[in-house]
Amino acid sequence: MNLALINPKVWLELALAALVVGVCWWGYSAIYARGAESVQVRWDAERQDQAEQSAKIAANALATTTALAATIENQRSDFHAQTATLNATVANAVIGLRNRPARDSSGGVPINPATGAASGATGADLLRQDGEFLVRESARADRLRLQLVQCQAQYSAAREALSR
Numbered sequence: 001m002n003l004a005l006i007n008p009k010v011w012l013e014l015a016l017a018a019l020v021v022g023v024c025w026w027g028y029s030a031i032y033a034r035g036a037e038s039v040q041v042r043w044d045a046e047r048q049d050q051a052e053q054s055a056k057i058a059a060n061a062l063a064t065t066t067a068l069a070a071t072i073e074n075q076r077s078d079f080h081a082q083t084a085t086l087n088a089t090v091a092n093a094v095i096g097l098r099n100r101p102a103r104d105s106s107g108g109v110p111i112n113p114a115t116g117a118a119s120g121a122t123g124a125d126l127l128r129q130d131g132e133f134l135v136r137e138s139a140r141a142d143r144l145r146l147q148l149v150q151c152q153a154q155y156s157a158a159r160e161a162l163s164r
Contacts, residue, residue, distance in 0.1 A: 097131040
């Protein structure tokens, strides 16, 4: 086929169609690039905002954790001081019970020959072993109470810190 035989109007129409297609392709590419750039800028800004918010949240969490740890450490040192005081009181009470009469070698309760009553039946006649048992048992209960108070204080501090 000989291309020279094609009508010049056809050549003109083909050139015009090619020009329109080229302009449309260039316009679409430019608009697409601007749109993609706009979306990327918006996405980068959102990511930056999210990063800043995450940094603020992390800083607040660190501050809260640090304050909570300091509060709990203060409570723990108070607990240890109260426990030490309790242990000293128990030791003094046990030492004070050493002057009381002890059970006899068979483990039975001594009988007072003057009255015929068993020793240890009243608080005034409490035997050494019985008194020591009661002192240690009350100390154990006090330790449990102190632990409960410490646990409740730590829980309250944590609840307050997390509710802010």
